[in-house]
Amino acid sequence: MNTKSQLAQLGLFDARVPRYTSYPTAPQFSGAVGPQDFRDWLGTIAPGDEISLYLHVPFCRRLCWFCACRTQGTSSESPVLAYVETLKAELAMLRAALPEGVTLSRLHWGGGTPTLMPADAMRDLAAAIFAVTPLAKNAEFSVEIDPNEIDGARLDALAEAGMNRASIGVQDFDPDIQEIIGREQSYEVTRAAVKAIRARGVHSLNADILFGLPYQTKERLSDSVQKLLSLSPDRVALYGYAHVPWMARRQQMIPSDTLPRPEERLALFETANQLFSWDGYVDIGIDHFARPDDGLAVAAKNGTLRRNFQGYTDDRSEVLVGLGASSISRFPQGYAQMNSATSAWGKAVQSGEFAIKRGHAFTGQDRLRAQIIEGLMCDFTVSTEALLRDYDVTRADLDAMFAPVAETFQNFVSHTSEGLEIPTEGRALTRMIAARFDAYAMERASHSSAI
Numbered sequence: 097m098n099t100k101s102q103l104a105q106l107g108l109f110d111a112r113v114p115r116y117t118s119y120p121t122a123p124q125f126s127g128a129v130g131p132q133d134f135r136d137w138l139g140t141i142a143p144g145d146e147i148s149l150y151l152h153v154p155f156c157r158r159l160c161w162f163c164a165c166r167t168q169g170t171s172s173e174s175p176v177l178a179y180v181e182t183l184k185a186e187l188a189m190l191r192a193a194l195p196e197g198v199t200l201s202r203l204h205w206g207g208g209t210p211t212l213m214p215a216d217a218m219r220d221l222a223a224a225i226f227a228v229t230p231l232a233k234n235a236e237f238s239v240e241i242d243p244n245e246i247d248g249a250r251l252d253a254l255a256e257a258g259m260n261r262a263s264i265g266v267q268d269f270d271p272d273i274q275e276i277i278g279r280e281q282s283y284e285v286t287r288a289a290v291k292a293i294r295a296r297g298v299h300s301l302n303a304d305i306l307f308g309l310p311y312q313t314k315e316r317l318s319d320s321v322q323k324l325l326s327l328s329p330d331r332v333a334l335y336g337y338a339h340v341p342w343m344a345r346r347q348q349m350i351p352s353d354t355l356p357r358p359e360e361r362l363a364l365f366e367t368a369n370q371l372f373s374w375d376g377y378v379d380i381g382i383d384h385f386a387r388p389d390d391g392l393a394v395a396a397k398n399g400t401l402r403r404n405f406q407g408y409t410d411d412r413s414e415v416l417v418g419l420g421a422s423s424i425s426r427f428p429q430g431y432a433q434m435n436s437a438t439s440a441w442g443k444a445v446q447s448g449e450f451a452i453k454r455g456h457a458f459t460g461q462d463r464l465r466a467q468i469i470e471g472l473m474c475d476f477t478v479s480t481e482a483l484l485r486d487y488d489v490t491r492a493d494l495d496a497m498f499a500p501v502a503e504t505f506q507n508f509v510s511h512t513s514e515g516l517e518i519p520t521e522g523r524a525l526t527r528m529i530a531a532r533f534d535a536y537a538m539e540r541a542s543h544s545s546a547i
């Protein structure tokens with residue numbers, strides 16, 4: 097059997113598997129975690145600790161058809177300004193709940209489109225954040241920037257506030273593809289945004305591009321990747337386009353029969369992967385590429401790469417606090433998510449309460465499985481010795497978990513006394529292999545096969 101048929105047999109081309117930016121994944125969250133847990137967990141942060149902060153801005157001026165993110169369209173500034181005021185109230189609540197002397201190792205503004213905020217609102221919001229907790233030494237402050245939705249005044253405000261990493265959405269440069277995915281953005285617009293970002297001394301640049309888009313061929317994707325390389329990003333996220341029109345209704349605008357077949361998706365990924373490698377980028381985990389001196393590449397080399405809701409990170413903080421509608425916080429105790437409905441989130445904050453709607457408190461099993469899944473997603477390895485050191489398990493317990501996975505995935509997984517490893521040939525299957533350690537997914541699968 098050739099490799100492609102083996103991959104097909106193992107479900108690569110028909111599986112819908114999570115990207116494991118958390119374990120358990122967000123669909124497993126329940127109402128068992130509420131505002132008081134969030135306050136309690138904030139209260140366990142040690143005075144003077146470094147934490148990370150994520151701020152979510154769920155608005156966009158344009159609603160790109162391909163986009164699966166939860167975001168609301170707005171043509172006016174007023175909902176954005178009202179939202180910023182509520183974020184400031186939420187920050188004041190955070191200030192009251194946090195211990196003294198906490199600083200930020202990472203600050204990230206994501207969305208949606210945070211650059212919809214006018215320059216003055218950006219300054220205001222940054223001042224409100226730094227009144228709660230200042231940036232730590234060598235902190236990273238990153239912002240998601242839509243190249244169509246940025247200008248000099250807003251970039252000045254972001255640079256003055258300390259932004260030192262910009263993340264731009266590219267998706268694809270091909271005009272036909274841009275038209276069919278409802279996201280028009282010329283190469284010139286993107287290049288001008290990159291130039292303006294760099295002119296303000298922001299040297300770290302991330303870019304998102306997609307493979308598996310309608311009409312995409314190896315030639316078209318190569319052309320887009322080469323255009324992107326001409327902008328010299330430090331990091332690239334090469335995501336597989338997720339076509340989920342039953343969840344993201346606007347994707348119904350994209351005819352399913354224009355999408356590449358699953359086997360073609362693998363070829364597209366490999367084409368882009370090769371171009372990044374030839375240009376000196378290091379591949380990171382399942383879908384990122386970085387210049388060898390970039391923090392992600394260094395973390396991957398040192399074995400300190402982590403996974404969080406933004407994907408791969410070199411952030412070492414144990415606590416990530418998320419503010420804004422739908423944002424998710426991570427604590428050593430568990431996950432807590434804000435209400436996704438902007439109005440309900442706003443009402444809770446106005447009444448003086450955090451809008452935590454759901455979450456998950458970790459069990460011992462969750463922690464063990466989370467470490468295995470994170471190890472596979474970040475380093476393609478799991479060390480038996482590390483698990484024996486960190487958890488109350490025996491070698492026999494771990495062998496009983498690893499052996500059936502190695503049995504299923506054969507030459508794509510190696511199981512030795514040292515642990516589990518995914519060799520290069522098996523990396524396309526990483527999410528599927530990780531899913532075999534997801535107790536909730538396994539339970540769902542056994543339940544659905546029983547009915």
Ligand SMILES: C[S@@+](CC[C@H](N)C(=O)[O-])C[C@H]1O[C@@H](n2cnc3c(N)ncnc32)[C@H](O)[C@@H]1O
Nearest residue numbers: 162163164165207208241242265304335337338
């Ligand atoms: C929340 S968006 C923010 C980007 C910013 N608003 C912009 O448009 O430039 C972050 C990224 O999610 C990715 N994304 C959105 N929808 C996706 C989908 N259906 N499949 C895969 N990736 C997707 C895109 O690459 C996008 O740049």
Ligand code: SF4
Nearest residue numbers: 156159160163165208
């Ligand atoms: S890709 Fe960006 S601008 Fe487009 S809808 Fe998604 S979040 Fe909004």
